[in-house]
Amino acid sequence: MRVAMIGTGYVGLVSGACFADFGHVVTCVDKDASKIDRLKKGEIPIFEPGLDALVAQNVEAGRLAFTTEAKDAIASADAVFIAVGTPSRRGDGHADLSYVYAAAKEIAELMDGFTVVVTKSTVPVGTGDEVEAIIRETNPDADFAVVSNPEFLREGAAIKDFKIPDRVVVGTDSERAREVMRELYRPLFLNETPILFTSRRTSELIKYAANAFLAVKITFINEMADLCEAVGANVQEVSRGIGLDGRIGRKFLNAGPGYGGSCFPKDTLALTKTANDAGCPVRIVDTVVEVNAARKRAMADKVIKAMGGDVKGKTIGVLGLAFKPNTDDMRDAPSLDIIPALTEAGATVRAYDPESMHEAEKLLSGLDYAESAYAAIDGADAMVIITEWDQFRALDLDRVKTSLKSDIVVDLRNIYSPEDMAKRGFTYISVGRP
Ligand code: NAD
Structure with missing residues (x-):
C-alpha cells in the first residue's frame, strides 16, 4: 500500500516509520521545512527511543521518504493520514481544528483515484463529517472515504505501542475503506491485536473517553x-x-x-x-x-x-x-x-x-x-x-x-x-x- 502521512510530529513520524516497517511505502509530509531538512539528513527532530534506527532502516530500504511537497505523495496514495496537531484553541479550550481542515482541503485538491482519508489526529466527535464535507466541496468528483483511526501510542514507548497495541480502532461505514485499513494493519492481525470497527463518531469519542x-x-x-x-x-x-x-x-x-x-x-x-x-x-x-x-x-x-x-x-x-x-x-x-x-x-x-x-x-x-x-x-x-x-x-x-x-x-x-x-x-x- 502507498501511504501519505500529513504531519510529521510525534504521531506522524512514528506512525509513518512503523507503517513503512510493516512493508508499506510511506511519504511523510510536513509544512515545517526545517523538520523535513533534518529528516532528509538522517536527523530525528524529536527524542523517541528507537526511532532513529527504525527511520534509518526504512529510508535505506526505500520505503520511507520525507517531503514538504504533498502533491505526488497524495496523488499516488491509497491512504492519506492526517496527523497534524489539534491543540487547545486559545480562549475557549475547544480543540483547534484549523490544521486538520487545512490538511483536508489540501488533500482534496491533490487526491487522484479512490483514496481513504484517515484522521489520526485526536479530533472531537463530528470532525470526520466536516472533513468529508470540505473534501466534497473542494473536489466534487473525488472518490474517497473518511475514516477515524485514533492513535493511542505513548511518547517514550511509541514504537512498541504502535506495533503491539492493545487495540486498533477504525471508524467508518465504508466497506471499501475497511478493506484498505485491514490491509494497512495486516501485520497486527497476525499478532491477534483486537481491531475494532465502529462508526466514525464512536471511534472519535473512544479516543477522548480513553484519555479522560x-x-x-x-x-x-x-x-x-x-x-x-x-x-x-x-x-x-x-x-x-x-x-x-x-x-x-x-x-x-x-x-x-x-x-x-x-x-x-x-x-x-x-x-x-x-x-x-x-x-x-x-x-x-x-x-x-x-x-x-x-x-x-x-x-x-x-x-x-x-x-x-x-x-x-x-x-x-x-x-x-x-x-x-x-x-x-x-x-x-x-x-x-x-x-x-x-x-x-x-x-x-x-x-x-x-x-x-x-x-x-x-x-x-x-x-x-x-x-x-x-x-x-x-x-x-x-x-x-x-x-x-x-x-x-x-x-x-x-x-x-x-x-x-x-x-x-x-x-x-x-x-x-x-x-x-x-x-x-x-x-x-x-x-x-x-
Ligand atoms: P506535533 O505538533 O508533534 O506534530 C504535528 C505536525 O503537523 C507538525 O510537525 C506540523 O508542522 C505539521 N503540520 C501542521 N499542519 C500541516 C499541514 N497542513 N501539512 C503538513 N504538515 C502539517 O503533534 P503530535 O504530538 O504528533 O500530535 C498530532 C495529533 O495526534 C494530535 O491530534 C494529538 O492529539 C494526537 N496524538 C498525540 C499523541 C502524542 O503522544 N503526542 C498520542 C496520541 C494522539
Missing part, C-alpha cells in the same frame, strides 16, 4: 495522596491495595504532581466542551480538569513549605522538566507551572533534564540550566525531582548529600524510599507517604 478515563484515574489517586498526607496513610500501599483488584487494575495509580503532556490536558478540556455543546455535561471530567490544574500550581507551595515557608534568595536544584521520562516533550508539563511559581517566590532555580532542555528554553525563562543532575544541585538549598527519569532513580545519594547545602529533597514522583532517605539523614518529602 486515564486522567480520572490519575486525579483520583492524587486526591487519595492528599488524603493520605492528612490522615497519616501511605498512598503507594493504597494503590497496591486497590490495584490488585482486577476491576481497578494497577496501572496509572502513581500519585504525582498532576498530569501534563501533549494529550491529557487538552483532550480532557476538549471533551468537556463537546459534552457541554451536546447538552450533556461530563461533570466528573469537568472536576478532573479543575483539580489537576490546581494541583500543578499547588506543587510549588509544597516545595516552598518543605523549605520552611520562604524561598527568597534560596537556590533549588530541579531534576526533570519533560512531562514524563523518555521524551523531550514539554507541552503542559508540570514543570511549567512549578518553576515559574518558585522563581516568582524569589528562588533561583537550576534545572537539568536529559532530553528536554532545548524545548524548555523556549518555554521557561528566568532559570539556569545545568549540564548534569549533580551540577543542578551543587550548593543548592533543596533538590526537587519533577520527572522520574531512570538516571534520577539511581543517584549516588552520598554525592547528593555532599553536593546539597541543606538536606532537603522533595520527590514529586515517589522514586525513593522515605525510610532509606531518613536513614541517610535527608529531610525527605514525597507525595502521599508519611
Whole structure:
C-alpha cells in the first residue's frame, strides 16, 4: 500500500516509520521545512527511543521518504493520514481544528483515484463529517472515504505501542475503506491485536473517553495522596491495595504532581466542551480538569513549605522538566507551572533534564540550566525531582548529600524510599507517604 502521512510530529513520524516497517511505502509530509531538512539528513527532530534506527532502516530500504511537497505523495496514495496537531484553541479550550481542515482541503485538491482519508489526529466527535464535507466541496468528483483511526501510542514507548497495541480502532461505514485499513494493519492481525470497527463518531469519542478515563484515574489517586498526607496513610500501599483488584487494575495509580503532556490536558478540556455543546455535561471530567490544574500550581507551595515557608534568595536544584521520562516533550508539563511559581517566590532555580532542555528554553525563562543532575544541585538549598527519569532513580545519594547545602529533597514522583532517605539523614518529602 502507498501511504501519505500529513504531519510529521510525534504521531506522524512514528506512525509513518512503523507503517513503512510493516512493508508499506510511506511519504511523510510536513509544512515545517526545517523538520523535513533534518529528516532528509538522517536527523530525528524529536527524542523517541528507537526511532532513529527504525527511520534509518526504512529510508535505506526505500520505503520511507520525507517531503514538504504533498502533491505526488497524495496523488499516488491509497491512504492519506492526517496527523497534524489539534491543540487547545486559545480562549475557549475547544480543540483547534484549523490544521486538520487545512490538511483536508489540501488533500482534496491533490487526491487522484479512490483514496481513504484517515484522521489520526485526536479530533472531537463530528470532525470526520466536516472533513468529508470540505473534501466534497473542494473536489466534487473525488472518490474517497473518511475514516477515524485514533492513535493511542505513548511518547517514550511509541514504537512498541504502535506495533503491539492493545487495540486498533477504525471508524467508518465504508466497506471499501475497511478493506484498505485491514490491509494497512495486516501485520497486527497476525499478532491477534483486537481491531475494532465502529462508526466514525464512536471511534472519535473512544479516543477522548480513553484519555479522560486515564486522567480520572490519575486525579483520583492524587486526591487519595492528599488524603493520605492528612490522615497519616501511605498512598503507594493504597494503590497496591486497590490495584490488585482486577476491576481497578494497577496501572496509572502513581500519585504525582498532576498530569501534563501533549494529550491529557487538552483532550480532557476538549471533551468537556463537546459534552457541554451536546447538552450533556461530563461533570466528573469537568472536576478532573479543575483539580489537576490546581494541583500543578499547588506543587510549588509544597516545595516552598518543605523549605520552611520562604524561598527568597534560596537556590533549588530541579531534576526533570519533560512531562514524563523518555521524551523531550514539554507541552503542559508540570514543570511549567512549578518553576515559574518558585522563581516568582524569589528562588533561583537550576534545572537539568536529559532530553528536554532545548524545548524548555523556549518555554521557561528566568532559570539556569545545568549540564548534569549533580551540577543542578551543587550548593543548592533543596533538590526537587519533577520527572522520574531512570538516571534520577539511581543517584549516588552520598554525592547528593555532599553536593546539597541543606538536606532537603522533595520527590514529586515517589522514586525513593522515605525510610532509606531518613536513614541517610535527608529531610525527605514525597507525595502521599508519611
Ligand atoms: P506535533 O505538533 O508533534 O506534530 C504535528 C505536525 O503537523 C507538525 O510537525 C506540523 O508542522 C505539521 N503540520 C501542521 N499542519 C500541516 C499541514 N497542513 N501539512 C503538513 N504538515 C502539517 O503533534 P503530535 O504530538 O504528533 O500530535 C498530532 C495529533 O495526534 C494530535 O491530534 C494529538 O492529539 C494526537 N496524538 C498525540 C499523541 C502524542 O503522544 N503526542 C498520542 C496520541 C494522539
